[in-house]
Amino acid sequence: MRKFLEAIWAFLKLAAIAGAIALGSCTTARTILKQAPTDLPKNWQMPARVDLPEIRARALLETEIYGEMDLSPTVEIVSFEQRPAEALTSPATVAQWRLRVSYGADARDMDLILVLPTDVPNAPVILSQNFCPNNSVIPLAGVRPPDDVDSTCSGGGFFGMLMVKIFGRYIVQPPLQDILDRGYGLAAMYPSQFVPDRGEAGLAALDALFPNHANRPGALAVWSDLFTVAARNIDTEFGERPMIAYGHSRFGKTALLAGAWSDDIDAVIAHQSGTLGASALDDKEGEPLDALVKGYPHWAGEGLNRYQDRPKALPVRPADLLALTGHKPVLLGNARRDVWGDPWGAYKEAKAAWGVAFGAATPADFRPGDRKAYWLRPGTHGVVKEDWPAFLDFLDAHFP
DSSP states (O other): OHHHHHHHHHHHHHHHHHHHHHTTTSHHHHHHHOOOOSSOOTTOOOOOOOOSOHHHHHHHIIIIIIOOOOOOOEEEEEEEEEEEOOSOSSOEEEEEEEEEEESSSOEEEEEEEEEEETTSTTOOEEEEEOSSOHHHHSOOTTOOOOTTOOOOOOTTOHHHHHHHHHHOTTTTSOOHHHHHHTTOEEEEEOGGGTSOSSHHHHHHHHHHHSTTOTTOOOHHHHHHHHHHHHHHHHHHHHOOOOEEEEEETHHHHHHHHHHHHOTTOOEEEEESOOTTTTSOSSSSSSSOHHHHHHHOTTSSOGGGGGGTTOGGGOSOOHHHHHHTTTTSOEEEEEETTOGGGOHHHHHHHHHHHHGGGBOOSSTTOOOTTSSEEEEEESSOSSOOTTHHHHHHHHHHHHOO
């Protein structure tokens, strides 16, 4: 069976190459094959700096894009278990929670798993939101799969294999042993367990969580709040320690939101966060806003519907969101061929938001010691072998 799947995959790769060649003159194909610049273009001009006051920026981000962000859930611990980790080369503790979270109406469950090095006092914790259930992300004995969720990336299944082939070796499983060896803990969440990442199902879950809400949060706002829920439960059980919000793609967006809104988050790694994350909304690169609103109607608040065909009319921009991260360390990860994620737009918004605090002289200038840093590698959308060493170098510089 595996040889059969490998043959199918080889055929699909050849078909993709042939398609790219055949469509070489097509605008869409040229866009896909484009690369973000590594140096500043000629006649480069510094983008306009952020000029919205913080209170005004927060209000507009809520009303016009994400929905309400100042959420105060009630959290009940349904179950908690802790034990020594097995199958690792360094001593570690595995802790697992099932949390019941309510925002005043319906309550829904979320599983949280933490692997913590036992020989590093107050080890910082990387809070990771993922596309796959926790038992796929941290495949240790006893890690429970979520109830009533039929997707999995485990067991050598076709979906998991396809994810890795397309999006890189670390899209499903971060390098857990490397993370522990560098002195960090790793906590995993599966946000789709709480609010499903599907249009109708996601909207139904939000309606149940926030009935008759004047400015109902979108899924991105709710998922970002789960970073705070996780951080507080870990702090309660294991003592206060630095908390780093990490996410890729849509969860890069939620990591940025958590860093901007939550005092419980101490640093952010937002990898390829794209539209509604760090990237520009009013340029011609990247995922169009109307495509995002139509394809993912549950992600944002209802206010964004007014702008889906006219993003330049938005009275707030991604740079305003980036500016709200204050003095926290923030790393924006990007890839040159990830034009859909608009790396150049993210660089420009970071310049506008952070000014001299953003030390990257060009998009290729990775400076892990800078409090606001930019990472650009070759390749496409995904999490590959080059990414995590860069992430950990950045964290080492700020949490020695």
